[in-house]
Amino acid sequence: MKKSSYGFALALMLLLGAAQVASATYEVYIVWDEQEQMVFAGNAAVFDLTIVTSSTGTPPPTYNPPTGTPEPPFPTPPPPPEGGTSFGGGSCGGMGIVGSGLSAFLAQQASTTVHNFYLSTMDALGWEIELSDDKLIMDEDDSKDVMVTVNVPEGTAPGLYNILFIVNTDIGKRTVELPVHVLDSFDVILSNMTISPESPKLGDVVTFTVDITVDGNYILPPKQLALYISEIAQGKQAYVEVDLEPNSTQTVSLQWMASKLGTFTGRLYLNPTSNELSTENNQVQMVFTVVEAEDPCALADEIYAQALALYDEDCESAISQLEVAKSLYEQCGNEEGAASCLMLIEKCDKYALAADLVLQGDAYAEAGNCESAILKWESAIAIYESYDDQEMVDILNEKIGNCESEDGGSFLSNYWWLLLLIIALAVILFFYIKRRKEEEEEETYEEFVASTLHKAPPVPVTELETKKAQPPTPPEEPAEIPVPPMDKHVAAFMDGLKKAVEHYDEETVSKHIKEAVDSYSRIVNKRNELVSKMDASTLKQADILVRELEDRIFNAL
16 A cells, blocks of 8 residues: 555656646847947958857746846846847747847747757858858757857948848747948058158258058057168168047158268158058158268267267167267278277177066076076176176176075986986896895805805715715815916906995995995996806805995995
C-alpha cells in the first residue's frame, strides 16, 4: 500500500513538472549598443550583436520594470516604449524597437526549448554584408555573439542607410535595423607657398608661408605642418602644430634659419588623414637660393653666442644655430670657430644617444630586467665619461648599484658557481652509485687478488683425512710473481692524487669548496682514463684516496 502511495505521489510530481514546462515562457533578445556606424565610402561598418534567450516562467530576480529611461540589468530588457515602431507580422505584432541599449525583444509561449536560429540581412542597395555566423543552435538562458560587417562601396553618396538584420527562430521572426551613416568626402589642400626673403643670406631667418584648405564638412585632429630640405638633411628642419576647421582656409607660417650656402628645394608637408580624397596635394614645394652673408665673421660670433646660451638647457634646439655659425665661420675662414661648432654638435648628438640609452635602461629596470638595464646604463656611462661628465656617471652608477641590490643581478651571473657545484655533485653521485653497483656485482678485491695469484682451490675433506696420517711436510715458499713496472702516466696520477688528498684537508675543503669540487671532478675523470693501466694494488689505493677526498667534500657540504 505504501509503495503504491509513493508511486502515485511520484507520478503526480512528474505531471506537475511537465505542466510547468509546458507553460514556460521564453524570451528572445537582439542586444546591441544602438549606435549608428559612421564610415566613408569604400570602408566597412562593423556591428557587434548578441542573441540572447531567457526563460521567464518565473521572472528573473534582477528584472525590475523601468521607470523613465534607466538602463535595465542585462539580459532582461525593459518593456517596449509606448508608440514604438512595430516589427509587424506573426505573433510579434505590437513589439517595438527598444531603447536603453536593448534593441528588440519578443516573448513567446512555447512548450519546447528554442533550438535553431537562422541569421540573414537585407538591404535595398546590394551591398556586400558579412556575418560571422549564419546559423546558431541555442537553448534557453543562452547567449551568443554575432558580428555584422557592412562593406560600403566606393562612390556611395553621403547619407544614412539602414541594413535589416533578420533572425528566424523556432518561435518566429525577429528583425532590427542597423544604421550606417556614410560621411561626406573631404580633402586637405596645400597651396600658395611663399618664402621671405626670396634670396636669403646665410644666417637669415627665412619665413615659409602656405594656405591650408579643408574641403569638406569633417573635423580633423590637430595636424603638423613640417618643412623638409632634403639637400641639407632627411629630417624636418622646422614644424608647427595647426588646428583645422571644416570647410575653411587658413594661412600658416613657420621659420627656419639659413644654415648653408647653395640652392635648395623647400617642401612643406602636412601629415594626411585616412579617407582623404587625395594625399598628393598635402605637400607643396619651391626652389630658393641661400647667398653669402655680408659680414659673416661678426654674424658667426653673434649666432654662436646665442647657441651657447641655449645649449645647456636644450642642445638640440641650439644645433640649427650651431650649424649656421659653423657655415659662417667657414665662409670667413675661421677654422677654429667651425671646429668648436662641430664639436658641440657632435656632443649634443652623443648626449641625445646617451639620454635615450638611460631611458631604455630605466624601462628595463622597471620591468625587472636588471641585466639589460645595466648594459644600457654602462653604454651611456661610456659617453658621459668621454666628456668628463662625472655628475651623470655618478647618477648612473647609483642606478646600477640600486638595481643590483634589488635584483641581485641575473641568476647565472651571480650563481654560476652554484650551478657548477650542482653539476659536480651530480657527477659524484653518478660515480658513487656506479661504484656501489660494481661492488655488489663483481668479486671482492681479495678474490680478485687470489684469482690473479692462481691460489689453489680448497682441499676436499677426504684428502685432508688421508694427509693427517702422513707426516707433515714443510711448506713450500711461494714463487715470487714479478710485478710489472708502473705506467708513467699512472705513476704521475698517483703522485698528484696523494698531494691533492694531503692539500685538501677538511679545513681547506670547507674554505674552498668550489675549487675542491673541480679538483675532484678532474681526478675522477683521470682515474677512469687510466684504470685499464693500473694493477689491482694501485687501483685499490687510488680508490681509497678518491673516496677519502669525496667524503671530505660531502662533509663540507
